[in-house]
Amino acid sequence: MSEGSWWRDGVVYQVYPRSFADANGDGIGDLAGIRSKLGYLADLGVSALWISPIYPSPMADFGYDVSDYRGIDPLFGDIAGMDALIADAHALGLKVILDFVPNHSSDEHPWFRESRRSRDSVFRDWYIWRDPAPDGGPPNNWLSNFGGSAWTFDPATAQYYLHLFLDRQPDLNWRNPVLREAMYESMRFWMRRGVDGFRVDVIYHVMKDAAFRDNPPNPAFREGIDADAHRFLPVHTADLPETQGIVAAMREVVDEFPDRVLIGEIYLPLERIVAYYGENLTGAHLPFNFLLIGTDWHAPTIAGLIRRYEAALPAGGWPNWVLGNHDKPRIASRVGAAQARVAAVLLLTLRGTPTMYYGDEIGMQDVPIPFAEVRDPFELNEPHKGLGRDPQRTPMRWFPREGAGFTRGTPWLRIGDDVGTCNVATQADDPESMLSLYKALLRLRRETPSLSRGDIRVLEASDAVLAYERSHEGERVVVLLNFTDQPADLPIPEPAGRVLVSTHAGVAEGALRAAEARIYRLV
Known part of the structure; x- marks a missing residue:
């Protein structure tokens, strides 16, 4: 791939390090385990691995509570092991993307320990501290994403500190220029070691309202069903206009190094997601598009989403698609095993950069976790609402x-x-397995420019079937997907061409079989 194109033409594979491969036998995945499986990823055909946090951490939120932005937690290995992983990945043609967690640190980070020591600490303003309300309670009604107030009182200094997640994850103050530069230097630290980019955690939360105004009530909130954080609309704690300046500054840091990528985690409506490309594309290269995760699995609905997303993209903005991640139920659990095969074809043939979640390529489903074994703080804080993320984080099966x-x-x-x-191992020997399907799709994507970089045109969508065309420099491919468990007539005349891939064995022609997807090369 040409310089600067790997993140456009390629496929990103998310590794949740605790669950990918355990080399030392302690039951928790580690860097040596990931390193031992790099050959598998190269053979699978992905282009980059994105590794969820591996920084030093007390693991209150399994690494999203960082106590040192420039180190490796001993649970996973050490800096030398990370350097070796990066070198081995690059030798196999794989890029390495790290998670970067800028909204909050651990309460055990030296910065926060110093910040809470005294109101006069030079680190005090690196975090967000406020006096109590007149009644002695929290400064405002802001809520934690993990339940309860977003403010915790610190008796030693008689102020509250802000945490939009756990109370052990105090929010950093991105209005402080010294804090900002320290975080940018942490990004540089990893890129100097060869890291190829960052996926930035909850990038849309980093700036908060300077006046600390209350968030307004959410009229759609459902008591006892929705997460407590949805009780109010986060108009003063998410997606503030000033956030765009921070994203642009992160992009400037990334651009100091050749051929790097900046990806933003953004759970917002479509029109706000695309804003994070920034003015004149100076923001994130790829503001994550999670819309497939929550969209009804229905051909006309998916067709409408594709059209709306493509129309909303800024000129020159490169699209991306995600079917699942460590925070959401797995695709095979959401739509079933048969439709998960259709979903694989969809993900790897849409225009833009796909991100795969580990285990989806073998059809892993959510694993029920008895409450006595729950590890996720989200579920422990708001039990029995079905919000826990352990089921989609279970170990990879080799x-x-x-x-x-x-x-x-x-x-x-x-x-x-x-x-x-x-x-x-079992699926590798089965030509009809999910793993074999993913390998075929990834190989076809690499060998077919219209799939990796071509234009897209939605041809038609019936109640059952979605049809679209991908084209590039005269090469044309048509994709047909049956979103139902019944045979379905094609919404367009059958393409005059060769079937490159079908999710089903046997002759692929005429009406689509139940839950069948096909890819045609036009003649």
Whole structure:
């Protein structure tokens, strides 16, 4: 791939490090485990691995509570191991993307320890401190995304500190220029070591209202069903106009190094997602588009989403698509095993950069976790609302045996009862498996410029079937997807061309079989 094109032409693969591969047998995945599987990722055909946080952390939120932005937690390894992983990945043609967590640190970070020591500390303004309200309570009605008030009182200094997540994750004050430069230098630290870019955690939260005004009530809030944080609309705690300046500054730092990428985690409506490309594309290269995760699995609905997203993109903005991640239920659990195959074709044939979640390529589903074994603080803070994220974070299955080839110890989360069939080794020998389908799709994408960089045109969508065309420099490909569990007539005349891939074995022509997707090369 040409300079600057890897993140456009390629496919990103998310690794949740606790659950990918455990080399030392403690039941928790580590860098040595990831390093041992780089050959698998190269053979699979992805272009980059995005590694969720591996920084030093007390693990209150499994690494999203960072106590040192320039180190590696001993649970995962050390700096030398990270350097070796980066070198090995690059030798295999793989890029490495790290998670960057700028909204908050751990309460055990030296910066916060110094900040809370005294109101006169030089680090005091690196975090967000406020006096109590007149009644002695929190300064305003802002709520934590994990439940309860976003303010915790510190008796030693008689002020509250802000935390939009756990009370052990105090929010950093991005209005402080010294804090900003320290964070930018942490980004440079990793890029100097060869990291190829960052996925920036909750980038849309980093700036908060300077006047600390209350958030307005959410009229759509459902008591006992919705997460407590949705009780109010986050108009003063998310997506503030000043955020765009921070994103642009992060982009400037990334652009100091050749051929790097900046990806932003953004859970916002479509028109706000695309704003994070920035003025004249000076923001994130890829503001994450999560809209497929929450969209109804229905051909006309997906067709409408594609059209709206393509129309909303700024001139020159490169699209991207995501089917799942460590925070949301797995695609195979959302739509079922048969439709998960259709989803694979959709993800890898839409225009833009796809991001895969580890295990989706073998059809992993959410694993039920008994409450006594729950590890996720979200579920522990708001129990029995179905908000927990443990089910989609369970260990990768490499072999059909105890421990699934993930660990020789006791896994940190249970593995699941379908490990006998849902594992890499078994599926590698089955030409009709989900893994074989993903490999075929990734190979086709690499070999077919219209799929990696071509234009897209939605041809038609019936109640059952979505049809679209991808084209590039005279090469044309048509994709047909049946979103139902019944045979379906094509909404367009059958393309006059060769079937390159079908989700089903046997002859692929005429009406689509139940849950079948096909890719045609036009003649």
